[in-house]
Amino acid sequence: MSSFQYKNETLHCENVSLKQIAEEVGTPFYVYSANGLRKRFREFDNAFEGMDRIVCYAVKACGNIGVLALLGSEGSGADIVSGGELHRALKAGMDKNKIVFAGVGKTEEEIKFGISSDILMFNAESRQEIDLINKCAGEMNATARIAIRVNPDVDAKTHPYISTGLKKNKFGIPVDKAKEDYIYASSLPNIEAVGIHCHIGSQLTEISPFRDAAAILVKLIKDLRKNGVNIKYLDLGGGLGITYHDEHAPSHKEYAEAIKEVIRDEDFTLVFEPGRNISGNAGALVTKVLYTKETEEKSFKIVDAAMNDLARPSLYNAYHEVQAVDSTEKMFTGDIVGPICESSDFLAKDRNMPNVKRGGLYAVMDTGAYGMTMASNYNSRPRVPEILVDGENYHIVRRRETYDDLTGPEGIPKYLRTK
Ligand SMILES: *Cc1c(COP(=O)(O)O)cnc(C)c1O
Numbered sequence: 001m002s003s004f005q006y007k008n009e010t011l012h013c014e015n016v017s018l019k020q021i022a023e024e025v026g027t028p029f030y031v032y033s034a035n036g037l038r039k040r041f042r043e044f045d046n047a048f049e050g051m052d053r054i055v056c057y058a059v060k061a062c063g064n065i066g067v068l069a070l071l072g073s074e075g076s077g078a079d080i081v082s083g084g085e086l087h088r089a090l091k092a093g094m095d096k097n098k099i100v101f102a103g104v105g106k107t108e109e110e111i112k113f114g115i116s117s118d119i120l121m122f123n124a125e126s127r128q129e130i131d132l133i134n135k136c137a138g139e140m141n142a143t144a145r146i147a148i149r150v151n152p153d154v155d156a157k158t159h160p161y162i163s164t165g166l167k168k169n170k171f172g173i174p175v176d177k178a179k180e181d182y183i184y185a186s187s188l189p190n191i192e193a194v195g196i197h198c199h200i201g202s203q204l205t206e207i208s209p210f211r212d213a214a215a216i217l218v219k220l221i222k223d224l225r226k227n228g229v230n231i232k233y234l235d236l237g238g239g240l241g242i243t244y245h246d247e248h249a250p251s252h253k254e255y256a257e258a259i260k261e262v263i264r265d266e267d268f269t270l271v272f273e274p275g276r277n278i279s280g281n282a283g284a285l286v287t288k289v290l291y292t293k294e295t296e297e298k299s300f301k302i303v304d305a306a307m308n309d310l311a312r313p314s315l316y317n318a319y320h321e322v323q324a325v326d327s328t329e330k331m332f333t334g335d336i337v338g339p340i341c342e343s344s345d346f347l348a349k350d351r352n353m354p355n356v357k358r359g360g361l362y363a364v365m366d367t368g369a370y371g372m373t374m375a376s377n378y379n380s381r382p383r384v385p386e387i388l389v390d391g392e393n394y395h396i397v398r399r400r401e402t403y404d405d406l407t408g409p410e411g412i413p414k415y416l417r418t419k
Helices: 018-025 034-046 065-073 083-091 108-116 127-139 175-186 208-226 252-263 276-282 312-316 403-407
Strands: 004-007 010-013 029-033 053-058 077-080 099-101 121-124 144-151 191-197 233-235 269-272 283-294 299-303 322-324 331-337 346-354 361-365 386-390 393-398
Touching: 010 018, 010 029, 018 029, 018 283, 018 361, 018 386, 029 034, 029 276, 034 053, 034 065, 034 252, 034 276, 034 386, 053 276, 065 083, 065 386, 065 393, 077 083, 083 099, 083 108, 108 127, 108 144, 121 127, 121 191, 127 144, 127 175, 127 191, 144 175, 144 208, 175 191, 175 208, 191 208, 208 233, 208 252, 276 283, 312 346, 322 346, 346 361
Parallel strands: 029 386, 053 077, 053 269, 077 099, 099 121, 121 144, 144 191, 191 233, 233 269, 299 331
Antiparallel strands: 004 010, 029 283, 283 299, 283 361, 322 361, 331 346, 386 393
């Protein structure tokens, strides 16, 4: 059952009416279903029952510390890509032994933060980075565990902006170069090369690229072991897609079966980094219709949420289902647009949707991943609150920003001050 259902003609998240939240918190807001998150996490994790594994939720999909604390309590680790995300994961009480740190451009400060936090491993993406991790660990009298991010050169068959596993991408080390880098890393005094990592892209709706990548990595692990490099962790990254519209997203079972085909009885711990797959369908953005507008060409609903709140439609031309919070039979063909002065500021374009009148509410569905985390203050719009619903209750896990929040970190030079 979906986390979002109509009850008495009103859209609810679990047992809480979205209209009630809107009345009490105002619009727009993001809302996440705690049970939706738990269900997805458990399903993903259980698909690998009987195998040593760590599921590290990708914080960049939805980094709210309330959401992270909930997933952490389910046993989730964290896949992080910045010092800020490490701060979030630790603040949320997530287990440091289940934190993996990815990213092509880690700074010295971020590396030191990771070492002092004693995280599970860095997923290193270049020899220069390996050298820097070794130097930092040396200065700190520590040993840093690393995996090398290998680029298996497989086509993820997804949107080019979110495809990361091809030779032409900036990510990882080519698979045929990885062996010498492993041998090199193992020779360094403050590095322990414990893992191998890949992440080939996001929103994958085909299984075969995952299987192909896993097979390439397993082969490399065997080769490395023969050369005295003992790999303990095989990190297969994230990327498993979800259904937004009419795409067929593989089930957790299908995904696990494909991985098991190439893994069988190897003695290492599997690591996964799902982001979108855990939280995408568990969230919605609720927004109010401010005005309706008809031109000779087109009809518009102008709503109070915009591209700064949800970037995916303008950035990737992404499709998000739109539902009326008060159910209606009447339909409308046109665009749902925000107040920002850009023609790319749309949430839904050229669509046939429920017709919500001025003052009514729309829910933009499946926005629990890469929604709030990609939000900005463009046009000096305060960022919207995030609400976590759990059964009958809702919790404000991030309050609405105020105007003072916008200018808080800024300052006027003394000579320009008027008071
Ligand atoms: C973005 C990212 C993920 C998560 O991707 P999803 O498609 O949301 O599962 C996992 N690992 C790395 C290294 C990433 O960059």
